[in-house]
Amino acid sequence: MYAILDIETTGGKFNEEGITEIAIYKYDGHTVVDQFISLINPERDIQPFVVKLTGINSNMLKNAPKFYEVAKRIIEITQDCIIVAHNSEFDYRILRTEFKRLGYDYKRQTLCTVELSKDLIPDQPSYSLGKLVRSLGIPVTDRHRANGDALATVKLFKLLQAKDTSKHIIQSSVKDAVNPKKLDSKLIDIVETLPTVTGVYYIHKEGGDIIYIGKSRNIKRRVNQHFTATNTKSKKIQLHVTAVTFEETGSELIALLKESEEIKRVKPIYNRSRKRTHFTHALYAFKDKHGYINLKIDIADGRKHPITTFSNKQSAVHFLERAVDTYKLCLQLTGLETNIPDKPCFNHNIKTCNGSCVNEEPVQDYNIRVQELLDKNSYAHKNMLILDRGRTIEERSAVYIKDGQFEGLGFFNLNYQIHNIKVLESIITKMENNRDAQHIIQSYLRSHKNLKTIELTQ
Known part of the structure; x- marks a missing residue:
């Protein structure tokens, strides 16, 4: 029997966090047989970044039960169960901490879906819950709320069960009900010096050499995860x-670009896995014999010039499916349906394709819509700025694209208006234009549709 759960907390110092929301699904290996979902009054302040991330604020929790009022229910629903969570070490530590405050020694076996996913679904670009379930086509709602994340973990765990055909990987991954790891005083001191800001962090060994570079929207929390994780790399770190030193960026896009370039420059010993390219598939365009612009998803090829790139095939297919709906494109001319001469695509039969598959729609009309899609998702030959948040309220970050090439990035004050490229280039820090940087920018633009862009003139 499994108790699949997710916990939202107040944030704060290690082992001083409080629970703000909990969701538990009791799962017998086939179906959910019981559930418990509740907001919880943590009786302590919630960190501002947590309020922004989860949407849970103190006013919402005024009338919520305190932990001692739901403790008995949690014990009952998890009795004789293995605790399953995405990063179970965190959730289990938080539960044990809350019970310890009540004088109760709460012990359960645990199972981590992060570690299971790495074993059963290797080579994923990310194992964070949101990115992982999206890449696997698992629907998720209410992200960063306990119920939404717990439900996503239930669906992920079912998939992992199906993948474990030998039926021994999950069983061998169960951890005994031992006390969670306590941070060494040296590590606690390091974590305490770090801020809860977005940026790039550098982990140093004795002598100052950098052994790991990472990025996070919350540097303190991410480094704390390195220091509490039990995988081989984390233990070595x-x-x-x-x-640990850091550079605040304000913008996640800036952090991603800096992290990528710094890893290539420094080559830290524990970033070896990041040498693998960030993307596997790309979108290409070509004209058929009738003059229609066709789109095709294919394995990324450095010798070709893609419209945009993707971390995996699933995300590429999802992108094209949305594009077909948005721009009324043909399933056959986008490669989502086999192209059979003189036979209309499925969407033509339901009147959502205008007939380009059977040469009924004027080529120019169809190509205009395809070109809109291409222009929106490619910055080829463009001079543009991508604007995002800065390190302070008055500041903005800027990523500079010149003639379709990534030139660099910088920060400017809101009161300072950039009028032309010459002025802009004086405040931009040059960076290398490579395939990884292009992929990072294109992916970020796709997932942040409200991001401001400005086209520049010479």
Whole structure:
């Protein structure tokens, strides 16, 4: 029997966090047989970044039960169950901490879906819950709320069960009900010096050499995860770390670009896995014999010039499916349906394709809509700025694209208006234009549709 759960907390110092929301689904290996979902009054302040992430604020929790009022129900629903969670070490530690405050020694076996996913679904670009379930086609709602994340974990765990055909990987991954790891005082001191801001962090060993570079929207929390994780890489980092430095960026896009370039430049020993390219598939365009612009998803090829790139095939297919609906494109001319001469696509039969598959729609009309899609998702030959948040309220970050090439990035004050490229280039820090940088920018633009862009003139 499994208790699949997710917990939202107040944030704050290690082992001083409080629970703000909990969702538990009791799962017998086939179906959910019981559930418990509740907001919880943590009786302590909620960190501002947590309020922004989850939407849970103190006013929402005024009339919520306190932990001691739901403790008995949690014990009952998890009795004789293995705790399953995405990063179970965190959720289990938080539960044990809350019970310890009540004088109760709460012990359960645990199972982590992050570790299981790495074993059963290798080579995913990310194992964060949101990105992982999206890449696997698992629907998720109410992201960063306990019920939404717990339900997504239930669906993920069912998939992992099906993948475990030998029926021994899950069983061998169960951890005994032992006390969770306590942070070494050296690691606690390092974590305490770090801020809860977006940026790039550098983990140093004795002598100052950098052994790992990462990025996060919350540097303190991410480094704390490195220091509490039990995988081989994290244990080595914990053993050798003597200091952590950071650079605040404000913008996640800036952090992604800086992280990518810094890893290539420094080549830290524990970033070896990041040498693999971030993307596997790309979108290409070509004209058929009738003059229609066709779109095709294919394995990324450095010798070709893609419209945009994707971390995996599933995300590429999802992108094209949305494009077909948005721009009324033909299923056959986008490669989502086999092209059979003189036979209309499925969408033509339901009147959502204008007939380009059977040469009924004027080529020019169809190509205009395809070109709109291409222009929106490619910055080829463009001079443009991508604007995002800065490190302070008055500041903005800027990513500079010149003639379709990534030139660099910088920060400017809101009161300072950039009028032309010459002025702009004086405040931009040059960076390398490579395939990884292009992929990062294109992916970020796709997932942040309200991001401001400005086209520039010479």
